[in-house]
Amino acid sequence: MKKDYLTVDSIDTKLSIKFFGEFNLYNISEYENRLDKIELTKIKTIILDFTELTFLDSAGAIFIDNLENEFLSKNIVVDTICDNSIVLDTLTLIKKEKDNEHKLSTKKEENGLIKVGQLAYSNYLGFLSFMAFMGEMFATKFHYLRSYKNIRFKEIAYELNGSMVKAFGIIALTSFLIGLVVAYQSAYQLKLYGANIFIVDMLGISILRELAPLITAIVMAGRIGSAFTAQIGAMKITQELDAMRTMGFDPYKFLVIPKIIALMIAMPILIFLADMMGILGGMVVANIDLGITTDLFLDRFNEVVAVKHFFIGILKGPFFAFLIACIAIYRGLMVKNDTQSIGINTTKSVVESIFAVIVCDAVFSIVFTNLGI
């Protein structure tokens, strides 16, 4: 037998609703379902009987108050029977609070056009603020580099360890696998034409010139971009950046510029590593699948792959590094005073820096082709 329940009895035009046990948050929806089913057209008087009610919580009281108002609006007389003073107090309290409560301001519904406009405008503002960040950095912060004394070698070395030394493993493995995969896929096609030896040309140019820099940049954007953003963002939330400013330590000098410089040094070295590992991966496949010995591979490599391809790949490094570091740090500085914005900005940082790297690569591609390099 349930302890908490209600009974509904109707006699002619009279309806009596009797509550038993407790009426609280947990049985409101059940009661609501039952009361909704009652046919009210013929009813003139409703008696709410609380004599058996042992406890009424505030949600239940609001429900009862709404119920009374609903009945009154249908011209039904409501009588309340109650001898429990606590229940009565709760009901009067709810009535009083409901009378003087202000309407909660509802959010205005906006149509799609306004939303699109706002989105476009906020993206435009975001772009402007990134430009402002870059402008501030170039205009006021790079003067630190004019003097030898201002370069923070210790911080740069620390960042180099984090961004370069610890990335050797992942970069080597990724580029080795990329070399392997590219060689393996093209080996099949080349075999059809009996052009086995051209795998060297193909691998040499594609890996040195495009794949190694791009893969390195993408891995670094994921690895370092997110780390920079999260670190600077967390420092902003814990007020460490404010503390630095009040102590007269410019965060740009201590955090931003060392990170950018370290990544610009690290990237070409990592690309060089990726070159080697990518070619090595290709060489393994050429050896196993196409029967090209290592000697033959290297001889051919020396003959057909001009050194300019290597230098173009390396040259891209500092540019990619600059973009990744700037976007990551900018995103870190954009973090507001809530934890959610660290996540949002970290995601944005990685996505935007990969995008920027690919755009930059496309620009390089066009420029170098038009220059005939």
Added chain:
Amino acid sequence: MDRVIEVKNLKTTLDNRVIHNGLNLTINRGDIYGLLGPSGCGKTTLLREMVMLEKIQSGEIEVLGQNLNYIKHNQAQKLRQEWGVLFQAGALFSSLTLKENISLPLVEYTDLSTKMIDEIVKFKINIVGLKPSDAHLYPSQISGGMNKKAALARSLAMDPKLLFLDEPTSGLDPISARDFDNLILKLRELFNLTIIMVTHDLESIYGTVDRMAIIDNQKIAYEGSLENIKSVESEFIQTFFEGRYE
């Protein structure tokens, strides 16, 4: 009397909300000056404007004779070495140990020997009531009270003339909070400091503050010492100080 900070006709708007409108106050040398007011009235914003973390939108602030509106980079750098700021959450650099945190300004701004810096750090650690063995801990390894003390030690590292405290006793248990008050009084004796603090802690106000400003409705509702406070007509002041003046 010697004026350390003067705020004239300050106006601040944040996200279309007017925070301060025509705010004036004066802080004298050697005072422990309290900034009070209901939450959201812009006490911390005012503090941030005084230490050049927020740009002044309208009006003037003068700190140690320097007008912050027209201050040059070099003067600002110099000024920053003459004050210490204690943030609400401490804001110790999480990648450095307590000792490194405290010695950082000394390493960056002075050419003292490592031995001398160690001595100074040891003295500062002692004075705020930390144990020398705590010096090698990282901020994540220490309790909230220790964090505040260490942050205070860091803000005292350069022997500042001015000390800004943002809710120094919030989040501390009552005993630690009273210890902190005593520490602040002791520091004023020792270093002849001027201390500006934002606080909600009544005990701390009665125990330490010489003069105070109460910000309410975008303006200073009251400025002066504790004695005359009950004569002021302000809802916030009446409710806040009610318990003590019956």
